[in-house]
Amino acid sequence: MSEPLLNEIRATKPAAPPALHERVRAIAAQEPAREPFLARLEWRRLVLVAPATLAVALVAGTVIGLTRDDVGVGGGDQAVSSAPVAESRDAATPETTFQGTAPPAAGAVEPSPGRLQRYDAELSLRVDDVEDLSRATQQAMRIARSLGGHVAAVSYDSTPGGAGSAQLTLRVPVARATDAVEQLSGLGTILGQRYGIQDLQPTVDDLGRQITETEQRIARLVRQLASTSLVDDERAALQIQLDEARRQLAELRKLLSGTRAEGALATIHLSLTTEDVQATPGGDSRIDDVKDVLAWEAIALLYVLVVAGPLVLLGLLVWLAFRLHRRRENARLLDQP
């Protein structure tokens, strides 16, 4: 194209009229309004936010994992974790349990003096070899007897020079249960333990009250039967009631006796094994907890991606289609004079 024509176009460049200058000056004089939050979001800022969010998630996962309540403290040579758990079956018979692989804190699971309680304990120990297994089994039975208890059941299984195991059920007076557990714990390396205390006192009190009431009822019936004014039918009916009351009284006394027996002796299940079962060190447990929390975060993220992914993809496709349509429409509009 000829240069004169180009020069003519340049030389005759339209200039904005003074009125437009005034309009634009008036517009420019306004203080820029604060943009909405979404309008201020930029991709570059989001790119910075993403790693920051990831870092926060990692730090939060680590902190939560390290400070979780169910992570215990390593104890002694076992260097193992423990997890005290308190729960109750019902209000009348609360039960306290302790699970873990380290000895409980002194007094934490001791029976309360003066109250009737059912005390159960499970103790798993590892011994070095079959000889130790035999020695520990004998020693466990001696401990039970020395504390005024007895051996309820014994199961012993071993091969000479090989692996072996033994299961003992020991009954010792509840008052000596803690001593028994402490002495038994010294027979090997603790692999796991569980203690449970169930308060039987409300049950005993309730049974005692029922027995008293039943005895009073029986005395009343006996007095009525002693009367000479009763007709035969009335006497027969009262006699039936008396027999039933006596039967109930016998059952209640039997229940009370059984409950008292339950509360008198603690049951200790002792497992001894020569198998090298790996106890979980406390440090690894903490790392595992951190891993758990991070894994849950990853699962949550994956869940969000799975749920939101298709919607984001759909939104992206709609946006691309809209953009393509807009470009075509613009081209058509600009193709007109």
Add this chain to the structure above:
Amino acid sequence: MTLPARSRPTRSASFAATAEEHLDDVYAYLVYLTRDRSLAEDLAADTFEKALRTWRRFDASRGSARTWLCQIARTTALDWFRAEERRRRREERAAEPEAVDGGLSPGLSPELEAALRELSAGEREVIALRVLLELDGDEAARVLGISPTAVSTRLSRALKKLEEKVTVHV
């Protein structure tokens, strides 16, 4: 064709100063795009209103203020074209050409004025950007949303067509 380089304003300039500096360019671009000086005035005012609202987001490192303002002006004009087309369709007057307000520019020769008017809006647009506003290829490409090569091709065709039409009118 050699085009002089323009200084690139920085973000530190105030909006008022930037608007004053580039108002003529934006107006000239819109006049060529719409063929209507009165409409171009309105669209220029709309452009600066929009620019004011998004002034905080303007980043001088990604392009000059003039390029940014021309992009906003183009979007504003295209929105108007779309709205106008819908209005015409509604009123079933699509076939009727709209009366335009005066010529493109008072100093243009009648032949060149007529030739420019016969070009498509897209052709006038690329001439306005590259010849009138003297944007370089990259800047024009940024405004139009196409590659610099496509800008060159489009400009070449538009100028050739313009020359042919000027010859016809002479």
